[in-house]
Amino acid sequence: MTSLDAxxxxxxxYRKAWESNDPRDIADLFAEDAAYFTEPYAKPWLGRDAIVEQWLKIKDEPGSTTFEWHPLIVTEDLAILEAKTTYPKDTxxxxxxxxxxxxxxxxQFTEWWMKHPA
Structure with a gap:
């Protein structure tokens, strides 16, 4: 069941795991059989172990991003969030x-992301 608090x-x-890149922090985010779509039509990372492994292959360095978010929709089984991620050179x-x-x-977790124009 999904709630705004959850x-x-x-x-x-997620932000803690993003900053730590600690495999335990990453693993704690996902169910054993989770699917993580890093973009809408990409092949998902399937299962907690694969998610941790793939995350660590493309990890961001701690302190290299700022992140702001707010919920758009939260229902019993779905949440849709809008966010902005700022890197040193890109947003x-x-x-x-x-x-x-x-x-x-x-x-299940799916990221839709759009790079801001330069």
Whole structure:
């Protein structure tokens, strides 16, 4: 079941994992059989172990981003978030589609991202 409190906790923990790149922090975000779509039509990373492995292959360095977000829609089984990620040289608008299980872990997570023009 998804609630705004559960979504907020998940995003806070995602940000913690983003900054730490600690495999435990990453793993704690996702259900054992989760699917993580790094962009809408990409082949998903399937399963917690694969998600951790793939995340660490393309990790951002701690302190290299700023991140702002707010919820657009939160229902019992779906949350849609709008966000902005700023890197030293680029800025992205993000739309996240998140489905949490009853433990507050992502069953499915899809990132839609758009790079801002220079």
């Amino acid at each position: 979504v907020t906790a998940w995003v806070d923990n 992205y608008s993000n739309l996240w589609v998140l489905r949490l299980d009853n433990l507050g872990q992502a069953r």
